[in-house]
Amino acid sequence: VPRTLKLLIAYDGTGYSGWQRQENGIGIQAVIEDEIAAIVGRHTPIVAAGRTDAGVHAAGQVASFTTDHTITCEDLLRALNARLTTDIRIRSIEETFAGFDARHHAKTKTYRYAIWNGAVPSPFIRHVVWHVPQRLDVERMNAAAQFLIGEHDFASFQASGGDVKTSTRELLEFDVRVIDTRTEEASFVPGELIRCEVTGTGFLRHMVRTIVGTLSEIGRDKLPPETMKEILEARSRPRAGRTAPPQGLMLWEVTY
C-alpha cells in the first residue's frame, strides 16, 4: 500500500535557485528528490507548500510525497539528513492520510522578512537580512501594514508575468517590529533588526517582498501609513515600491 509522507524542511537558500527543480541552477526540490530516489530506489516527485524563489530561506517548509517503499519515517529521516548537505535539514517526517498534498491542503502560510536597519550588518547575519542604511520608522511601517489585512486584490504587489487567475488574496496578520538583535555576534554592529511577519491564506509571486519594499519606503520617507491603502486600491504594480531582495525572506510556518 503506498504511503503518503509529510516532511518539515529547513534550508538556507543562499546559493540555490529556489525550491523548484529547474534547468539552470540547483533547486532545493531536486536536491531532496535525488536523495529520496537514492534511498527508495526510484524517482519520487515531491510537492512543497510554497515555491520559494532563488536565495529565499525556509525554517518551516512542508513537502509531501507518496512511496511504496517500506522504510520507517525515523529511518528515512536519519538517512536523508545523513545524505543531504548541511544547508538543507529535514526537521521531521510523518505519515499522513492518502491524498495529502502539501501545496493544496495548506491553510495558512507565515513568512518572516528581516531588515537590518543601520550600519552594514555583521558578517554573521548578512545572508539572512536586507540591509537598509536609512533610518526606518517602524511604527509607521506597522500601521501601514495593517491596511493589508483582509481579502483584497493585491495586483499592486504582484510580480509581472504571473499566470494566476486572480490576484485576490487574504492576509490574516501582519506585524512589523524591532526584535532583540538575534545574536551577540550580530549586535556588535550598530543597528536594529526589524522583522516583518505576515500570515495569509495565499500569496502572489514576490508579494511579500514587494510589500516589504513598499513598507521600507513608507518607513524611510516618513510617508503617512494611509499611503499603503492608496497603493493597494490602485491595483497597479508601478504604484508600489521596489521588490525587497530575496535573502531577507524566510518561509516560517505552514498550517493545515
Next chain:
Amino acid sequence: VPRTLKLLIAYDGTGYSGWQRQENGIGIQAVIEDEIAAIVGRHTPIVAAGRTDAGVHAAGQVASFTTDHTITCEDLLRALNARLTTDIRIRSIEETFAGFDARHHAKTKTYRYAIWNGAVPSPFIRHVVWHVPQRLDVERMNAAAQFLIGEHDFASFQASGGDVKTSTRELLEFDVRVIDTRTEEASFVPGELIRCEVTGTGFLRHMVRTIVGTLSEIGRDKLPPETMKEILEARSRPRAGRTAPPQGLMLWEVTY
C-alpha cells in the same frame, strides 16, 4: 608624518584560508591589504592581534598599520567597507600612538567556541558551530576548564610543528555554559548551544580547539573534571583530546 592606525575587524572565516596572507588560498589579511593599497596607493602591511586559522571567525580582531596617506579615519572606514566583501567588516578605525603593534601590544585575548549539542544544527548557524550529537555534561566541562586557569605549560594542547620557544601560557578566565539559543531560526532544531569562553594573555597554535576537543570528551564520557589536570600535567599532546574543528571558534575580543 606617518600615522599609526588601529582597526577593529569582524569576519566570517568560512571560505578563507585564515588570517595570514599565503600562497595557497585566500587570506583575510591579503584581502584587506589589497583594498588598503587601492585606497592609499601603495602596499601597506598590516599586523593582527591573532592569526586565526582557516575557517575560524572573528568578531573583534584588531590590526594595525602605518601610513603616510592623509585620509581621515572616517573616510578610510567608509571606503574600506564599500570595497570589501560583506563577509569582512571593519568595525572602527582610530589613530593611535606611533609604534603601536596590534600583535605585540595585546594584553589579553578572548576566544569563544560554540558547540551545538543535539540533533543536526539549523542550517542558519551551521557555519559557526561544532556539531556534537552525544549529550555533553556542561557542568563537568566547566569544572574541568577551571584546572587550566593560571600559568601552565600547555604542551598537551599544542599543535605539532609549532616553532614557539616555550609552551607556557597564562589563562585568566574560562567559562563553559549553555546559552539561550542564539536565534529563533536556530532554536527550532532540538539541542543546546554551549559556549566555551576563554581569556588569556597568550595562546599556542590550536590551543583553544584542542582544549575544547578535550572538554567535549570529558563532557561526553562523564570523566571526572580532574582528568583535565592530569592531561595538563602530562605535557603530552597525545594525552589530550581531538582538535575541535575551526568553524566553532571566534576571536571575540582583544584588550590592550
